[in-house]
Each structure stands twice: as structure tokens, then as C-alpha cells.
Amino acid sequence: MIQDSDSHTYDVDLFVIGGGSGGVRAARIAAGYGARVKLAEEYRVGGTCVIRGCVPKKLMVYAGRFQDEFEDAAGFGWSVPAPRFDWSVMKARRDAEVTRLEGIYGTNLGKAGVEIVPQRAVIEDAHTVRLVDSGERVTARIILIAVGARPVKEPLIPGAEFAITSNEVFDLETLPERILVVGGGYIAVEFAGVFASLGSRTTLLHRGDKLLRGFDEEIREALGEAYAKRMDLRLNQTVECLERVAGGLKVTLGDGSHMEVDQLLTATGRRPNVEGLGLDAVGIEIDAAGAIPVDAFSQTRVPSIYAVGDVTNRAALTPIAIREGHAFADTVFGNKPWAVDHGLIPTAVFSTPEIGVVGHNEDTARARYGAIDVYRSSFRPMKATLSGRDEKVLMKLIVDGASDRVVGVHVLGHDAGEIIQAVGIAVTMGATKADFDRTIAVHPTVGEELVTMRSPVGAG
Template sequence: MSEFDFDLFVIGGGSGGVRAARIAATHGAKVGLAEEYRYGGTCVIRGCVPKKLFVYASRFSEEFEDAEGFGWHVGERSFSWRQLIAAKDKEITRLEGIYRRNLDNTGVTCFDSRAEFVDDHTLRLTATGETVTAKYILVATGGAANLDPDVPGIEHAITSNEAFHLEELPESVMVVGGGYIAVEFAGIFNGLGVKTQLMYRRDMILNGFDMDLREAVQEEVAKKGVEIITDDVPVRIVRRPDGRLDVTSRQGRTCVVDQIMYAIGRRPNTEGLGTDAAGIILKPNGAIAVDAASRTNVEHIYAVGDVTDRVALTPVAIREGHAVADTLFGNNPWTVDHSLIATAVFSQPELGTVGLTQDQALELTPNLDIYKAKFRPMKHTLSGRDEKMLMKVIVNADDDRVLGVHLMGPDAGELAQVLGICLQMGATKADFDRTVAVHPTAAEELVTMRAPTERLRGA
């Protein structure tokens, strides 16, 4: 009989924690899991899933306009924010039910409670006060949205959490930030008819992405009507008697908006977790420090997902959780390769990317061939919309290996997933070249670009 209540106890019912719990249970481990809010985590409850549903909703305004170019005459249109919210809530409830059933079906014991460390093998369930012990503990508590506490009036601001539950759609909004969430929500609000400003502290949105992609997305987002304000941040927010907000910026701008939404990054969710009691080392930003196997400095305590501040993407957390479970209980030790991860930004237009940016590739080798095509998608030859698509392939000129592919346009995220397989397999430009094109598609540009648009050669 084990000296512990559980072989594995997971703190957090998000994607990474649930995957680890389920896989460990299928390997025969006795598993417990504690979740203080709703099962599914940020992605399912207040992140990528409801956001993608909002993106779909916001695209219809352009689809109605584009239809006329193809002979359709669309009648009177109206939009119900409350109907969208109700439909979204119904879908999230359905998905949460699936998460719970999957845990039950694999024999995981679930606790609807917050769990905090008492010591390195013991956790207190705050809902009941009871304690449980585990041989291994996995922390999968995710992250939380940031606000800027130094801005007077910041209590009037919302984050993406609240944006999913607004009672009314605002007439005007300022989105603060320039990353995934900020750019996506700017597109959502704009597509739903909200007067939208995007304020970012840097000179160009989407820091960390390939520069050509950043420039192209910023240009297209602005053409769609989002007012992009760069090199600036709010320094004061004041609630007016009429309920609207006066926003003053560092550069002296003054704006009046109905809502201001901050999307300036997320912080690892370790506050009040009791990591000190367990002896767990945290990074300066509060993230749990782990090795390549997701193990903390305490040998039997692991952490996965956003709480580790490695790659804050749901599929990465899922892979990390799966690896921990297989390693501990499946007699199959493996680690996650974080070096080549395909990702998408559901901006408008959409962005998909896998591999190295041009600047990153130059750190690997000074000899690059750059293939780039920027063109009007076939659909817009009839719709009349002034929107471009971008495709960029970065090739190591020394061995012909494709180092990165960066896309902007319809279904860029879908393309990035398939391209991720190609790059994982070590595809070369010659492999692309001998692939027969699918015509007529935008994606055929990836296999028909024969001559580099730019050759970069070191000394």
C-alpha cells in the first residue's frame, strides 16, 4: 500500500494538466486533480476557443460586403452581441462537460477546489480544508492577464477575460498591446463595427515575428479601419460622468472611449500557491523554473504550460503534460522540442508561421535565400477588396534546408500546421520545388517561387 494518497496530483484543470492526468491514469497511476474555477483552462474558457468564435463572428461584416462582387445582394443586416455571447457560453459549457467526462472516464479523482502546497508532498484543498498527499505533483496553473498597476484609473480597464462577458458591445474601444491577443481583439471589435484604436509601446505590432510579416499585417489591419498608435502607452484613465473614459497617453494624446482593454501579456499564475513551502524555485517573473523534462528543482514536482513561461501555447502545454505522464508512469521518457513550433495569429488578415524569422536565421548562417510573394488573393479580384496576401520562405543557402515559412492571408493557420510537418522532416527548397502545385490556390505560391527575391551572403 502506498504511503501517499495519490501517485500523481495535478494542480490545474487546463489543457496541460488534464492531458497529464488522463495519460497518467491510463498508465495505471492513481491520479487526483484540483481545479478552482472551470475545467478546460484559459484556452477553452476564456482564451483561444471563445476568441476564435468571436473572430468568425467578426468576419461576416466583410463577407457580406464581398458577396456583392459575386452577384449576391444581401438585404438588411443586424448583429446581436447578446445572441453571440449566449451561443459562445453554450459552446464553452459543452466543452467543459467533455473535459470533466474525459477525466471521470479515465478514473481521475477531481476536486473542485484550489490546491496549495503545505510541503513538497502535501496539498491543502482550500474549499474543504482537507489535505492530500502525492508521490509526484504537477503544477499546471497557467497564467493570468496583466494590467499596468502604475496607471492611475487602471481599475476602469478590462482584459480579455472581461471582454468575453461584456453586457453590451461598446461603440468605441482602445486595445492596449501589440501581441497575439491585442491584435486579434482589435480585429474582432473592428469587424463587429466598433470604432477601434490599438495602442502599442513599440514601433510595430507583433514583436518577435518576422519583420516582413509584421509590416504586412500592420498595413492590412490599418486598412481595415483600426487606428494603430505606436510608441505610446496610456498614463491616465479617468471615468467621465457619462460613463465613458478619458485616456491620456505618454505622448500627450487624449482619447475618449467606451472601453479600454489591456492585452500586455500574461503572468505565470503562482501567487498564493505556496511554492515556498514546497521549496520550489521561481524565476524573477514568478514562473516556475523547470528543466527540459519539466521537472522543478524539487525532484518529484513538475510544472507544464504557461506557469513555466516557456512557450505560452495550448498545444505546447498539452505536449508537455503528456511527456511528464509518459515519463513517470508509461516507461517511455521523452521531452518536448520547443525549437520548431508552428503557430497562428487570428488577426485579420490571419497569420501563420513556422520556423525561424529572417533575423533568427541570420544568427544561424549569414547565407540565406529569401523567397517572397505578395499578391492579391483570387477572391478579391471580384470582391474588389484591397487586401494582400504574403508568403515568405527562408532557406539556408549552404544546404538548401527551409528554415522558416511565414504567411499572411486566408487560412494561414491551417497552412502553418501542414508546413510544420514539412519543416520537422527537414524539408529543403528542392522538396518544395518538385511538389506539384494545386491550382488555383494561394498555397501554390509556396511551390512555384523559383528565384529568390533576395540573396544574403556573409563576408
């Protein structure tokens, strides 16, 4: 038993509910500080990212992009036989990789001394959790909630039960010949790009007038133009109902028109996994978004209960959950308190073309800093000159007019995610436009454009 400073005794120092990225990191770091840790996961260790999110999805993105590579090869003198894609081969290898990674997560937790409990756990009081399957109760000095979020369907749409989400999409046994993807966020955009590239007749439908709300307006426009060439892009449109028919699914749209598809993938939002968690028992009320409110150090209103990751809805990204989990463990068990800065987050959308972003867009920068300088470059990448592919790269720098600090970088084009990871270091360090200007260009590359833009195209 663990004895606290107030003479209370507990079974463990830390009980983590949820085996995703944030919970796993927190458990490992806390155990490294000597804490006795148990972690409960009712599904598979690894969480959304590893099991049914960014990792398997990125593997599918890679699969889809080979189609462009095969087409582009001819411009460089290669004679490539007509390619044939086998969904079953990709699925089997993708699923095997996910299983391999899940094993690594479990092994690493074990090596760190963390006990994994393959059950659902619910909170009974400020220091007690109950394991649902066995009924066992475990007391803990600290409880960490790291249960993530789940995709949601539109419950008011008749026939919504016939749709699949970003969870079930990984279970498809065959490549849909016709698929409708509903949504305008990064999940919808990425999956629409995947299926279009793999050969499905893909429709991406969004109720708004542009994709990727919150991104820079020029990036949104450029992506819309690129996607309109790759698939059937329908903006300012809604789904009114679904019904099962002999040929698949009959979809009635907001304008009264109909279409038939084999699958409808809804990607219109995610919601924190708080149902049945036992929050009422300890007086934790969720916020308007359904998330658990926490302070800068991930502590809830109950001092012994913390929460990290998507369940807090601060920034629903795997690297953020990992950082929050690490910061929690350092603060609570390592006597090294620090809080995650959610204000500057490099991120990527693995669409085709890809998007990488760090910092402010034009609108938010202008609201924050007032006078800004905007540097913009749009060009045809060198590879496209021989392949003949109709594509453009778009790059933007947003600069604070008063300090000359670069406060936003936006890239649309091949390997934008890789580029923005490196650029994110400079922006996080507070690099100025002058710092960018004096950086020697690596020629010939796409990324060199970021250090060769000299004349602003907009200010104000």
C-alpha cells in the first residue's frame, strides 16, 4: 500500500484511465519517477492515433499517393505498366503494423513497471476507481483521465445508422466503388483524398462554402481548387436522409437531389468520451463542448483528479496529448512543474496536396498584432515541369509589423508537413523575418522559397 503525507494509504500512486498517447506517456514518466502505476484500457493500448487514427490513416495516404507517382514517372522517361491496387493487401499490412505498434506500447509500459488492466474503469470517488468487468476497486492517490474522444454521427438525420465513421472505415473489407464523405475538417479532407487517390468515385460534401474552417483563407481556397480536380466537391450542401437500397445507399441532399453510393463516411465532429465515466460521483461538470474543464496543469476541480488529451478539448492533436501527459507526470511526480503552451502548435493536414501550418493566419494575426506584413509565393514545383502535373505550391509568411517576428507560416504542397515541422522550431524560438532572410537557401528545393521571399504582398 502507498501512504500519502496525510496518512492515507492507497493501492497505487497513479491510476490512469485510458491507454492512448497521453495516458501512456503520463504512466511511463510517472513510473520513471518511482510511482506505482496502473493503467486501464478497455479496447487496445495505443489509443485513437495508433489504432484507428493518424497512424493507419497516414499509411493509407501513402498508398494513395503512389497513383500520382506512377503517372508522373512517364514524364521522366519511365515506362510503367498499368498499376493495379489491391485493397486487401494494403489492409492486411496496415493492420499488421498497427498490431506491431500496439505490442510495442504494451511492452514499453511493462518495462517501465506500469501494470496494464484490460478493462473499463469508472470513477467512484476522488481516490477510487472500479473495474467494470471484475468489480474490483482500486484506490489511488492521483487519478488521471485520458480517455480521448470519439466520432459522432448526426442523430437527427433519418438513416444515420447506415453511415460509417472514422472508426469503422478501417474495418472495410473492400474498397468502395462509390463513397460520399461528409464534413469539412481535416478528417473528412484526408479520407476523401485517400479514397479518390485509391480509385473510388469520391464525393466530398460540406455544408460550408470552404473546407478547413480556421485555416488561412488562401490555403482553404487553394485546397478547394485542387480537390475539385480530384473528386466531386460539393460545398454549401447537406445530407437530409439515408436509406438502404439494393445498390447500396440512397442519399437525399438538402437541395432535393439524390445520389447512390456504396458507403457514406461521416466526419463532422468528435466528442469527448465522458459518458459513464463517473464524473457525477465526484462533482465534475463537463463544459458546453462536452469536455472536462482543467487548469493549465491539467488539474480538474477535484484536486486528486487530472485529465489530458482530447477529453479536455484544448487542442485535439496527438502530440498535444503526449505533451500534456508528460507535463502532468513531471509536475505531479517529478517535482518539475511546467504547463503546455497551447498557443503555438505546428500541425499538418495529410491531404493531397498536403498542408502544413504553424502560428497565425492573416485574420487572427491582424486581430492580435494590428499591423502585419504578408509574404506570399505561389509556384509550380520543379517535379511538375517534367511530369506535366497541374499543381501549385502555395507558401505564406505572416510577420508582425512592429517586431518583425514571424508569427505564422502556411504551406500547401508536397511534404508540407515535413517542412512545417522544421519551420516550427524557428517560429517557436521567435525568429524574425530578418532571421529567415539571412538563412542560406538549399537549392533547388521547395522549402527554399521560405527564405527567399523579400517583398510583402500585403500589409495592414
